[in-house]
Amino acid sequence: MEITDIKFRRTEAYGRLKALVSVTFDNTFAVHDIKIIDGQDRLFLAMPSRRMPDGRYRDIAHPVGNALRDELEHRVLDAYRASFPQ
Template sequence: MEVSDIKIRRTYDHGRLRAIVSITVGGDLAVHDIKIIEGDDRMFVAMPSRRENGRFCDIVHPITAVARHELERKILDSYLQYQQQQVMGKSLQPAEKENL
């Protein structure tokens, strides 16, 4: 899967939600509202979803485990790189900071 662009749209300091991300796949498809969540053991990526009959259902998601792992790795790597740049005082891209 060719992810041609990853944008960190908003970051959070409190709670488990760490960031909202948008990606471009193959230069042709944009996916918005991907969430980076701080889990008990590790950070993970939650794809855009909606609530239906009391459950959350993904709106878009990778079909295979390999594709999911690759996408998650690329998004988390981008987020960690973004965090490092923020610590060094250099912004890679604008992201709205949410301090709740």
């Protein structure tokens, strides 16, 4: 599976949320509302989620293995830094 497009919806300074991202895989499947979060020691991705009746959040879509998660985070954050230099 190849990441073929990354699009940012930049947010205003809204706490730790830096941007919302849409990622397209193989020009055929898109995942929207991936969040770039400013963590205590680094930026990281939070996958789209839904609040459950008990108040917890559960991912709607997410990588199953670490290899895809690492590649996705690396590619998205590199593109973010290139598009929005600090």
